[in-house]
Amino acid sequence: MNAPVVTIDGPSGSGKGTLCQMLALKLGWHLLDSGALYRLTGMAADRHGVSLEDEAAVAALASALDVEFLPGEQGQPSRVILEGDDVSGELRTETTGNLASRVAVLPAVRQALLQRQRDFACAPGLIADGRDMGTVVFPEAPVKVYLTASAEERAQRRYKQLKEKGNDVNLATLLEEIQLRDRRDSEREHAPLKPADDAIVVDSSGLDIDQVFARVLDEVSARIAVSAR
Ligand SMILES: Nc1ncnc2c1ncn2[C@@H]1O[C@H](COP(=O)(O)OP(=O)(O)O)[C@@H](O)[C@H]1O
Numbered sequence: 001m002n003a004p005v006v007t008i009d010g011p012s013g014s015g016k017g018t019l020c021q022m023l024a025l026k027l028g029w030h031l032l033d034s035g036a037l038y039r040l041t042g043m044a045a046d047r048h049g050v051s052l053e054d055e056a057a058v059a060a061l062a063s064a065l066d067v068e069f070l071p072g073e074q075g076q077p078s079r080v081i082l083e084g085d086d087v088s089g090e091l092r093t094e095t096t097g098n099l100a101s102r103v104a105v106l107p108a109v110r111q112a113l114l115q116r117q118r119d120f121a122c123a124p125g126l127i128a129d130g131r132d133m134g135t136v137v138f139p140e141a142p143v144k145v146y147l148t149a150s151a152e153e154r155a156q157r158r159y160k161q162l163k164e165k166g167n168d169v170n171l172a173t174l175l176e177e178i179q180l181r182d183r184r185d186s187e188r189e190h191a192p193l194k195p196a197d198d199a200i201v202v203d204s205s206g207l208d209i210d211q212v213f214a215r216v217l218d219e220v221s222a223r224i225a226v227s228a229r
C-alpha cells in the first residue's frame with residue numbers, strides 16, 4: 001500500500017512551512033518542501049545565466065538539480081547544498097521566492113519536478129508543503145489542507161520573520177511582493193494555486209500557530225490512523 005500523504009497548500013506566508021515541520025515531527029513522517037525545488041531551480045538558472053524565457057533549458061536544470069539536504073548540527077536549521085555551495089540563507093530570501101514563482105509558471109519545469117516530488121511518499125507517511133500538492137502531485141491524498149490568511153497578515157508575519165533574522169525589510173514592499181506572487185501563482189495556466197475540491201480550508205488570520213496545528217492534527221487523526229509521538 002502507498003504511504004499516506006497529508007497535503008498542505010496555500011499562499012506565501014500562510015504558515016505552511018511551520019505547520020508542516022510541526023506535523024512531520026509530531027507524526028515522525030517525511031517532509032516535502034516542494035517550494036525549495038522551485039527555489040533551487042530558479043537559483044540554478046540564475047547561476048548558469050539561463051534565461052527564464054528558455055523553458056527547455058530551465059527544465060533541464062530542474063531535472064538535473066545537484067542538491068543535498070543536510071540535517072543541521074544540534075539545534076541548528078537544516079542546510080541546503082547546491083552544486084557544492086551552502087545556499088541555505090539565499091534559498092529563503094524573497095528574491096529567490098520571486099525567481100521560484102517565475103520558473104513555476106513553466107509547464108516543462110513542473111513536469112521535470114513531478115516524479116522527484118512523488119518519490120518522497122514513503123512509509124510511514126509524508127507531509128507535503130506547496131501550491132499544487134493536493135490538486136496535482138498527490139490527488140489521492142486522504143487529507144488535504146488549504147491554509148490561508150489575509151495578505152496583510154501574511155506580510156506582517158514575513159516582516160517579523162525577516163526582521164528577526166536581521167534583514168533590512170520594508171512592510172509595504174513585502175505586501176506588494178506577496179500580492180504579486182499570489183497573483184502569478186493563482187493565475188498561471190498550469191497547476192495554479194487553488195484549494196483542491198476536497199480540501200479543508202483553514203484561514204489562519206487571527207489564529208496562532210498552535211491553534212492551527214491543533215485544528216489540522218484533529219483533521220488528520222479523524223481521517224488516518226496515526227500514532228503521534
Ligand atoms: N498562525 C500564525 N500566526 C502567526 N504567525 C505565524 C503563523 N503561522 C506561521 N507564522 C509565522 O509566519 C512566518 C511565515 O510562516 P511560514 O511557515 O514560513 O509560511 P509559508 O511556508 O506558508 O510561507 C514565520 O515566521 C512563522 O513563524
Ligand SMILES: Nc1ccn([C@H]2C[C@H](O)[C@@H](COP(=O)(O)OP(=O)(O)O)O2)c(=O)n1
Nearest residue numbers: 012013034035036038100101104130131132
Ligand atoms: N508546489 C509548489 C511549490 C512552490 N511553487 C512556486 C510558487 C511559489 O511562489 C514559489 C516559492 O514557494 P515556497 O513555498 O517556497 O514559498 P513561500 O514559503 O510560501 O513563500 O514556488 C509552486 O509553483 N508549486
